[in-house]
Amino acid sequence: RLLVFAGRLGLEKNVFFLLESFRAVRRTFSDIKLVIVGDGPQRAAMEEKVRRFGLEGDVVFTGYLPHREVLIAFKAATLCVFPSVTETQGLTVLESMAMGTPVVGIDAMGVGELLHNNVGGFATEGSLDGFSHATIRLLEDLSLLDQKQAQAALRAQTEYSAQALSKKLASVYEAAIRKRQGV
Numbered sequence: 001r002l003l004v005f006a007g008r009l010g011l012e013k014n015v016f017f018l019l020e021s022f023r024a025v026r027r028t029f030s031d032i033k034l035v036i037v038g039d040g041p042q043r044a045a046m047e048e049k050v051r052r053f054g055l056e057g058d059v060v061f062t063g064y065l066p067h068r069e070v071l072i073a074f075k076a077a078t079l080c081v082f083p084s085v086t087e088t089q090g091l092t093v094l095e096s097m098a099m100g101t102p103v104v105g106i107d108a109m110g111v112g113e114l115l116h117n118n119v120g121g122f123a124t125e126g127s128l129d130g131f132s133h134a135t136i137r138l139l140e141d142l143s144l145l146d147q148k149q150a151q152a153a154l155r156a157q158t159e160y161s162a163q164a165l166s167k168k169l170a171s172v173y174e175a176a177i178r179k180r181q182g183v
Contacts, residue, residue: 001032001139004077004101006070006092007084009040014083014106016042016049017128021083023053024132029139034059034081037073074099078145079121079138082111083131090114097121098156102148104134114160120152 003022007013015036022034036046036059043061050059065073074080080096080103087093087110093103094114103121105111115123122134138145158164 001029002077003032003034003079003081003135004037004073004096005034005081005083006037006073006095007082009036009038009043009046011042012084012086013040014085015046017131018081018083019046019049019053019055019059020128021081021132021135022059023055024128025135025139026055026058028136032058032139035062035073035077036060037062037065037070039064071095071099074101077101079104079135081131081135082106084108084111085126087111093121094156094160097152098160100149100153102138102145102152104131104138106131114155120155121148 003025005015005018009015026032047061050056062073074096077096078101080093080101082093082096082103082105085106085108087108090105090110090113093105093111096103097114097120103115105115105121105123106126107115107123108126112123115121122138124130124134138148
């Protein structure tokens with residue numbers, strides 16, 4: 001079982017919350033690992049928290065990785081765990097979903113829209129218990145995990161592919177032109 005987070009290691013990404021959640025999840029799954037991809041001003045403090053929790057062998061900080069390697073990490077993961085509440089677009093979540101890896105995120109702007117109706121993962125309320133429970137639920141229920149994997153890949157492909165987004169953009173332009181022409 002492998003959980004992956006990718007992002008800037010700043011306070012706004014809520015990674016300290018993620019470390020608390022991981023500690024709770026690890027009480028259920030002693031064989032679980034968390035990979036934190038990225039770097040930032042809070043990395044040293046996060047590494048210190050991992051040491052205080054006694055999780056040094058279970059949490060890996062990779063530092064910055066090239067984009068291709070981030071995608072490989074998502075593909076290798078069981079789940080993407082993304083507790084940020086400040087995303088405007090949620091591109092990290094979308095990249096994970098495109099790799100067929102479900103996401104447990106917090107139902108806030110960006111992430112909540114991508115995980116609308118819990119398709120492709122779970123958009124939880126911002127509580128530690130809710131986030132941890134959603135993670136545990138997916139790890140325990142392999143048929144649910146399979147379902148969320150399929151949903152994640154399908155939603156990314158059908159709703160957020162370059163082709164799908166190009167069609168949406170073209171329809172916006174067409175509507176603007178019709179409005180301008182008074183049609």
